Each structure stands twice: as structure tokens, then as C-alpha cells.
Amino acid sequence: MRIGVIGAGAVGGAVAGLLARAGHDVEVTARGAHLDTIRASGLAITGVWGDSISRLRAAATLTRVNELVIVATKAHDAEQALRDNITYLRNVPVVIFQNGLDSLETAHRASPRSDAIGGLATFASSFLSPGNIHVTAAGPSYLGVAGDNDVPARYAAHILDAVMPTSVVANFRGAQWTKLVINQVNALPAITGYSVQSIVAHSLLRRVMTASMRETVRVALSNGIHFETLQGLSHRRLKNFARSPLWMSELLPRVMARRMGSTPNPGSTLQSIKRGQPSEVDALNGAVVRAATAKSQPAAVNALMVELVHSVESSGTFFSPDDVAIRYAALTRDR
Ligand SMILES: NC(=O)C1=CN([C@@H]2O[C@H](COP(=O)(O)OP(=O)(O)OC[C@H]3O[C@@H](n4cnc5c(N)ncnc54)[C@H](OP(=O)(O)O)[C@@H]3O)[C@@H](O)[C@H]2O)C=CC1
Numbered sequence: 546m547r548i549g550v551i552g553a554g555a556v557g558g559a560v561a562g563l564l565a566r567a568g569h570d571v572e573v574t575a576r577g578a579h580l581d582t583i584r585a586s587g588l589a590i591t592g593v594w595g596d597s598i599s600r601l602r603a604a605a606t607l608t609r610v611n612e613l614v615i616v617a618t619k620a621h622d623a624e625q626a627l628r629d630n631i632t633y634l635r636n637v638p639v640v641i642f643q644n645g646l647d648s649l650e651t652a653h654r655a656s657p658r659s660d661a662i663g664g665l666a667t668f669a670s671s672f673l674s675p676g677n678i679h680v681t682a683a684g685p686s687y688l689g690v691a692g693d694n695d696v697p698a699r700y701a702a703h704i705l706d707a708v709m710p711t712s713v714v715a716n717f718r719g720a721q722w723t724k725l726v727i728n729q730v731n732a733l734p735a736i737t738g739y740s741v742q743s744i745v746a747h748s749l750l751r752r753v754m755t756a757s758m759r760e761t762v763r764v765a766l767s768n769g770i771h772f773e774t775l776q777g778l779s780h781r782r783l784k785n786f787a788r789s790p791l792w793m794s795e796l797l798p799r800v801m802a803r804r805m806g807s808t809p810n811p812g813s814t815l816q817s818i819k820r821g822q823p824s825e826v827d828a829l830n831g832a833v834v835r836a837a838t839a840k841s842q843p844a845a846v847n848a849l850m851v852e853l854v855h856s857v858e859s860s861g862t863f864f865s866p867d868d869v870a871i872r873y874a875a876l877t878r879d880r
């Protein structure tokens with residue numbers, strides 16, 4: 546089958562490699578040294594889903610009409626990426642793998658004549674170097690749509706599920722919020738330079754991560770969100786998580802870190818920072834702050850995460866765990 550992947554970075558590159566390995570005719574878009582390497586030596590995928598090198602069509606933009614297109618840029622790049630490829634997106638199902646809450650709106654705005662399908666990946670993938678993607682932890686992906694017609698999502702899930710576990714969820718908005726809770730693992734690595742597993746192993750940083758997750762759950766609930774179950778995280782479990790004593794809730798990040806295995810997972814936000822690229826924090830913790838503001842509710846921990854990630858982006862200097870603990874303690878003292 547002809548499949549196009551726009552933004553063949555950590556997630557898009559992994560998906561493209563898996564699809565090509567299964568025999569699909571895949572073309573990817575990439576830029577700079579990554580594009581040059583894919584053209585010269587292929588796209589190498591390593592890690593928990595096996596190792597392979599795929600020789601693929603690669604260009605700065607799509608070159609043909611595909612039967613399925615996957616978009617996997619960071620949230621702030623998605624609109625431009627869709628517009629750059631609009632010639633080949635009309636009437637094509639487009640899966641937009643993106644964390645945060647905006648994927649479907651962005652796809653509808655930038656490519657209104659495509660069948661937009663939201664994608665949430667729970668596997669973890671690292672862009673090691675141009676042409677080299679390493680999947681550090683396995684995990685299912687979830688697809689969904691905004692309206693009632695989920696036929697395009699089922700079609701895409703059928704193709705993707707043959708190469709990586711993928712299913713369709715009915716309540717995609719709820720799924721995005723569950724993923725936003727999971728993505729509270731992203732900010733602290735970006736702030737400190739540590740992996741997700743190291744943050745969770747650190748008692749003070751684990752506490753801050755747990756607090757930002759609980760705050761996210763509370764903000765979602767006050768916005769009337771019913772969480773969709775992702776990776777066993779159900780609505781009921783998340784509600785209990787936000788109500789339990791803080792120390793008891795710390796079990797959840799521990800379970801999540803264990804699931805990520807022993808290969809350090811930087812998370813996608815730290816990867817952007819290390820490459821000197823803008824981070825996605827405004828689409829992650831920033832989305833929680835905006836939703837809280839809409840309900841005149843505080844979201845001090847998420848606001849702190851946004852502030853500290855932006856500070857690292859502009860200064861190029863990570864915070865020490867003690868710095869973070871002091872900033873967090875000041876928040877809890879102020880309440
Ligand atoms: N990495 C992970 O483990 C996971 C990530 N996610 C989510 O998936 C999404 C993608 O993340 P991730 O793969 O990590 O990000 P990456 O930065 O690794 O990959 C994004 C790719 O998109 C490219 N790109 C950006 N703008 C354009 C454009 N206009 N046209 C074509 N290509 C473009 C980038 O190129 P360039 O570098 O040249 O800008 C880059 O290669 C994010 O929303 C992230 O939160 C979800 C689950 C896991």
C-alpha cells in the first residue's frame with residue numbers, strides 16, 4: 546500500500562520503518578542531514594520492535610497521492626507541515642500523531658478536505674542521529690475522530706495494527722486528556738536533563754511529577770472530561786489517583802517508569818531541547834494551564850513546569866533537582 550509519512554522523526558520515523566519493513570510502499574518527508582542520510586543509506590530503526598534499515602522514497606514534501614498519510618511533527622509544526630503537503634492530502638485519510646489537545650483542530654484547519662484522524666502513541670522513541678531512530682519502549686497507539694464517522698480511523702488502525710498495536714477509541718477527547726496526564730513525565734526531563742526513569746527514581750522530583758499529574762486530572766475533571774482508558778488508566782483510576790494522599794499516588798509514575806524499561810527515555814520534550822529546537826511544552830503543560838484558567842482554577846504546578854522549560858530553552862542551562870524542589874516548595878508554601 547502507498548503510505549506517506551510527514552515528519553519522519555522519532556515517532557514518524559519508527560512508524561515509517563515498521564510499515565516499510567512490512568512491505569508497504571512508504572515515502573517520508575524529512576529535512577537537512579536527516580533527509581540526506583535517509584536518501585544515502587536508508588532509515589534505520591532499532592530497539593524493542595526489532596532492527597531494520599529501510600530504503601525509502603524521501604523528499605522535503607510528499608511527491609504523490611498516497612492511500613494513507615501519517616503526520617508526526619511536533620504540535621507547533623503540524624499546521625505548516627500539512628499546508629506544505631496540501632496538494633497530496635485532498636480526500637486522503639490523515640492520521641496526525643500528536644500529543645496535546647489540538648491535533649484534530651489543526652488538521653481540520655490546515656487540510657479541511659482530508660479525513661482527519663487523531664493519533665496518540667504510548668510507545669517511546671528517540672531520534673538518535675540523522676537516519677537513526679531507536680524505539681526504547683513498546684506501547685499501544687490509539688486513533689480517534691472528532692465526529693461519529695470512525696470508518697477512516699478503523700481503516701488506518703487496521704493497517705497500523707499489523708505492524709504495531711493500534712486500536713480505535715470512541716472518546717478521543719478523553720483519550721487526549723489521559724495522554725496529557727501521561728505526558729506529565731515530559732517536563733521534568735526537559736528541565737533537568739534527566740531521563741524519565743531517573744526523575745521517577747528521585748524522591749523529590751517524583752513528588753513534583755505526581756503533583757503535576759494530579760493537577761492535570763483535577764483540571765480535566767473540572768472541564769467535564771471523561772477520561773478514556775489508555776494503558777489501563779481508566780477514568781475511575783485517575784479520579785482515585787487525584788484524591789489519594791500524594792505519597793500513595795506516587796505509585797503511578799513508578800509503574801509508568803517501570804513500563805518504560807531500562808533504556809533511558811528522555812521523552813520527546815527533552816529531545817527537542819537537546820537539539821536546540823522549540824519544545825512542545827505550551828501544547829502539554831500549557832494546555833493544562835489554559836484549561837484551568839478557563840475555569841478560574843489554579844494550575845500552579847503546570848505553570849511552573851511551563852516557566853522552567855522555557856527558561857531552559859532560552860538559557861541552555863538545566864536546573865538541578867534541588868533548584869526544582871525549592872521552586873516547588875515555594876508553590877506549596879504559597880497555597
Ligand atoms: N518521541 C516519543 O517517544 C513520542 C512522541 N510523541 C508525540 O509525537 C509527536 C512527534 O514527536 P517526535 O517524533 O518525538 O518529534 P521529532 O522532533 O523527533 O520529529 C518530528 C519531525 O518532524 C519534522 N518536521 C517539522 N516540521 C516539518 C515540516 N513542516 N515538514 C516536514 N517535517 C517537519 C522534524 O524535522 P526537523 O527536525 O528538521 O524540524 C522532525 O524530523 C509529538 O507531538 C510528540 O509529543 C508521542 C509519543 C511518544
Ligand SMILES: CC(C)(CO)C(=O)C(=O)O
Nearest residue numbers: 666667668669810812813
Ligand atoms: C509516551 C511518551 C511519554 C514517551 O516518552 C511520550 O508521549 C513523549 O515522550 O512525548
